[in-house]
Amino acid sequence: MTVGKKYCVLVDATEKSLAAAALCAHMVKKDDEVVLNTVIPLYAYHRVPPPHKTYEGAAQYHLARAAAYFKPRKCTIRTHIEVANHVRTAIEKYLEEAQPDVVFVGCRGFGEIRGTLGSVSHHVLHHYEKGAICVVQPDNTDMAPSTDTSVSKHYLLAVDGCEHAKRATKLLAKLVKPQDRVTCFAAIESPAEFVAKLSGPDSTEVEYEENKELDQDLRTAESKAVELAEEAKARILAKNKNLEEDQVMGKGIVIKKHAGKAITAFVEEPANNVDVVVMGTRGRGLIKRMVLGSVSTAVLHGTHKKACLIVP
Numbered sequence: 001m002t003v004g005k006k007y008c009v010l011v012d013a014t015e016k017s018l019a020a021a022a023l024c025a026h027m028v029k030k031d032d033e034v035v036l037n038t039v040i041p042l043y044a045y046h047r048v049p050p051p052h053k054t055y056e057g058a059a060q061y062h063l064a065r066a067a068a069y070f071k072p073r074k075c076t077i078r079t080h081i082e083v084a085n086h087v088r089t090a091i092e093k094y095l096e097e098a099q100p101d102v103v104f105v106g107c108r109g110f111g112e113i114r115g116t117l118g119s120v121s122h123h124v125l126h127h128y129e130k131g132a133i134c135v136v137q138p139d140n141t142d143m144a145p146s147t148d149t150s151v152s153k154h155y156l157l158a159v160d161g162c163e164h165a166k167r168a169t170k171l172l173a174k175l176v177k178p179q180d181r182v183t184c185f186a187a188i189e190s191p192a193e194f195v196a197k198l199s200g201p202d203s204t205e206v207e208y209e210e211n212k213e214l215d216q217d218l219r220t221a222e223s224k225a226v227e228l229a230e231e232a233k234a235r236i237l238a239k240n241k242n243l244e245e246d247q248v249m250g251k252g253i254v255i256k257k258h259a260g261k262a263i264t265a266f267v268e269e270p271a272n273n274v275d276v277v278v279m280g281t282r283g284r285g286l287i288k289r290m291v292l293g294s295v296s297t298a299v300l301h302g303t304h305k306k307a308c309l310i311v312p
Contacts, residue, residue: 004031004075005174008100010091010120011038011066013058016106018066019137023276023308024104025069026153027175033076036063037094039087056081072149088123095128102131102171131171133308136300152179153275158263158295159186159232164280169232172278173239182243183274184232186252187262188225190218218254225252260298267303278308 009024011017021036028034040055063079070077084090095103107121125132157172159165169184176182229250236248255262267274281296 004029004033005101006098007032007034008095008098008103009034009036009066010103010105010124011036011062012106013062014106016135016137017062018069018106020104020106020133020135021066021069023133023135024102025073026151027177028070028073028075030074033078034070035078035080035098035100036066037080037091038063038082039090040081040083041087042083042085055083088120091120091124092127095124099130102133102175103128104133104135107134107136133171135308150179152177152181154181154183154273156263156267156272156274156277157182157184157232157236158259158277158279158299159184159228160188160259160295161186161228161231162280165232166235166280168278168280169235170239173236176236176240176243178242180243180247182233182236182248183272184229184236184248184250185263185266186225186228186232186250187255187259188221188228188252189259190221190254190256221254222252225254226250228252258294258298260295260302263295263299264302267299276308277303 005028007024007028009017009021011021024034038059040059059081063081067077067079080094082090082094103124105121105124121134125134153176155172155176157169159169172182229252233248233250237243237245251266253262263277266272267277277299279296279299
């Protein structure tokens, strides 16, 4: 008997949580189990949203909307409703007890810092170690559930050799469907760009071209980019035997701009037909736990596609 995976989708009243449900629905298989989890904050009980007479009624309504994405999938669907003083604490406690394989959460990205995730999504991503996917969905996207289970998606997996990118690769390999495609994309900033930063504004392209050591560094960077992309491709094919080799492509390039801009440019090119961007995020900076890494932030706010941020 095949043992399926257990997924959890965090559901609230926003379209963002529906985006998380939609992506999870594409990835689940027949033997999997999905728990749609919603938490009603206790402080909200004095405010009853029309047209529902109770917050329990509102919760059931939003859970039903999320469940609609899974109807064609024939997987097991369960719901969990909880009333709690603190939403994040209740979710954290539930995840510790239920131990789903992957948690899907929509991201609203509140706050003045544009790289900041919503409070619940950033808490889940940085505290649940088994696997969490934050789904960022453009506001103008059609969220109507699809009944076509044969629809394929093209994933752009951004890799740079760090442990977070390797974790994203491993998790994506387990979740892609047999009809999907994956492009493993590695973008390394050119040595010339680094020299320009160190040499100051008076440096010129001519000086770079005359530097033989720099030429060698450029060839090394090109080889490294291709190597990173091909390593990610090999990992995905090794983890997912349902994919053919031509469904996974490795693309390594050397760039003269920020890696986030290079990824965004590739994703936004219509000919590439990218549906979902997948990244690990390191979250460097003064507010390490709340602010995303510069690359993931640039992609998150620069592309009109979905962006899935996968972190330990």
